[in-house]
Amino acid sequence: MVVTAERTRTTTFDAPAAITAIGREVIDDGGFQVNLSEALNRVPGISVLNRQNYAQDLQLSIRGFGSRSTFGIRGVRLIVDGIPASMPDGQGQASTIALGSAQRIEVLRGPMAQLYGNAAGGVVQVFSGTDATVPTVEAMLAAGPWEQNKVGLKFGHNGERDSVVVDAMRYATNGWRDHSQGRAHAVQRQVGACARCELDDQRGRQLLRPAAEQGSGRPDAGAVRGRSAPVAAIVKSQDASKVVNQQQLGSVYERRLTEATTLTSRLYVGYRNLYNKLSVPATAPAQASITGSGGTIDFSRSYMGAGLQLAHQIRLDGERTARLTAGIEHDRSEEDRQGYVNNGGVQGILKRDELNTVRSTDVYAQAAYDVLSSLTATAGVRSSKVKFASDDRFIRPSPPAPAPGNPDDSGGQDYSATNPVIGLTFRASPTLHLYANVGRGFETPTFTELSYRPPCGTRRRPAASRPA
Template structure:
């Protein structure tokens, strides 16, 4: 295996030399909660990136990929250019592909919006509720998050809404682009006494570049936060989304070379698609108590109706997802230079509902013949404790541990003998030490991780599918992560080279019971052991006023250490779906009259689409450009942008079906494409 060593410097600019593309924001004044403890980005002993609204407002905004494309350690893949994406962090989430409900879902990565989880109890995350147009920032914890979030070995992605405005405001955004893309969004900020709220409504449509890849989403999201007294704050969240996606499927190498725009013929015949409708209602409460103690709690409920044509069946799901968490934090001062912070918390999530599978009628519609009728339920419960000692404002030691209990239930109403339950339990420890300077932090950590197989990954292979509903051989994937990192900034007044910010991390992850798909995800195997080693670097540099550079580099080595089964001996092979090199660089210059111009480069190294390492995926380089305009008016601000991606019209594979069926691995990426946006904000 070769290691690609590329030194990227990514570029970005803003008026006055500030950064608009904030993939690296190691600033003391920016507070995050991705580690379950409110703390600054700079002081968190973990790999953490923050993407700001300034970055999000000049993208297509069609999917989470537009927000995470320039975060080191994150592999963001578009699956046809629409709303369906695959997100991988340090190799976690790579198996979220294939035909088994993996389109439109993430694995092993915890996703939240304003503290309320989108991730289901079994670790799957559907992304319909993602609204980049109303998000103020995205916090990305790339380090192992299992010790405080449980089933989240791949880290945490949290979208945050801003409530720090003084006056009410309204905003309208319009976006349009190649292949029939258009997105309309209206938003408003509401001030009611000391309370602040936001309402956002958007409609997004994309005809698609490939055949059978149309998608549309309509969403309403509202937030409200208000103090109940001088120590208590209440938050309310209410969302609704309706989403329809048609899936073109994967192609063989011959199909890819002949016509990359075509859809997989089987997907067209079955009219494979998803129609999801879901709502969410959530509450959060924060209260400060006597003696440097605070308590926080959340409760949420999420009913959903999901219909899909998939794998030669029409599938009808009616589910409800409920849950909550409670956390207590206490700070103790031992002396003028020594203090401790103690945190304890508990989480519980439960999802249940009825599922009916029907034979397909012509056109991929539901027939009247019921193939399967069952109930599926899952519950994830866990608790954690965390303690940190800090002395002299220079050193900090943190230890934590968590216990998780995950339970699955399947009741088959057609074949009761298949009824089954399955339980996974895990204890996860973690420890870290950090040395803090005025503008820099160095840290090292070691900790465990856990990722249980998702509910739709535990179907048994033949002949066990006639005996039980659950694969008797699958176990939770567990890992041990070793990490060393440094982050900080050199202010312009301290350096003749201008302002420089950096975020660097080295990691080594040993994984046991790696879960891998077979036969297009028809069922899953457990690999014995795998190893992931990597380096991540994020840089931001503004050498002079109006010019700045910003970017991200990731290079990694991901291999199976022990992995044999009846299909072969894969010891020493690359883990499928993971490239060795990821580079994203951008340069931006601020022009007069509110204009700015930028260019960017994205490189994805080669990788394999199967465990046998026979399905080779070529690496590629894509170039893009962006022109932005901002104009301040007495009533507010008008902004506009025009952007182009894949300017050289490079043919490439943007995603794959891992271990696909009959050589059907490849999902072609978008050719040259353009987008434009206009927004008016009145404040």
């Protein structure tokens, strides 16, 4: 199986990294094909917990990275068909990954992950595709306890020079606790499409990532309990719920410039909208205080990115080669966020209004040199800059006389780091390879974590590196 441990293609056995590849047969046997945990729970070195709470997403950690995340996935990089599914601040959502169209999933652990940038304690890459050599339509119907049901439809065709796969599904469940009031506890809809075409020595991929909607998720879901177990009164009185919509479109273009040189570029744009009513009492400081952000979250986030990579191979004497790779990536997200008072499930007055922006720019280079036909040295370096900025548009009373305790909280924070990785691979025999790697990773706080850690109005450049 071909994998991409060093950002270049190699076989699983030859990859000098802790990498595990999961094929389509494992995904099919996993279950409903709704949660990433169904396929990843057997991979060593990774912990992926399905909390059965569709308002919080999975909790995923690789060798400890990401274990302290409360919402979403952080500390682990998510990539789908070469397009990042993680934001520039390192936070991502696995719920947008369409398992129905996934042909292979790769999990990369250890120092080599730092070559993928911020929050690279590990990397999870999903590749869409199909093995169908003729146009094929597949239908899926599944049902389970607690009113679980899923319907799915997939079309796929893999020709000699092009391939396409389109997947659509709807999943619903009422969960363990009776707080649906006649509605489904959680509903998820996804549509994903991936097309590849090859023209002479050129390759291109057009990727339409899933448009996902999750409704009526309960942020307070706890341990598994009986359906008749009581739900906290505040959850019902505040009508706790969450709705997410996300669309993403991306393209990856690969061109062979010469027999030894390949150029790869990527471009993507996306949009995410969230509306979340929290189970927070109206008298709690989060809603009642002058600086409280309210009990209803409403934001619209647009994001985009571009990348360029050049790979070159130099043939040396004998069977030795030198492989060089260099690239640059830039990603940006802009979030228009509001917070309102939650009055018994009804949206109240405005409590928070801000525009948050994150920009990241990364430059990387790596080289693999065959010292001997059986010994390869690998070295890489990545320089990262991540800039956070927040424009506070909620000040009471209006300037120039802000109220005591509620000043203008606009500000920003910058992080930068240059991190190396080195390694050796010894091919002792055709069936035994030994390797050792050491490196440093780069991880910044997510915007959610940073916004609640004053002071945020002073620009600084603290060290943000940590051993991998």
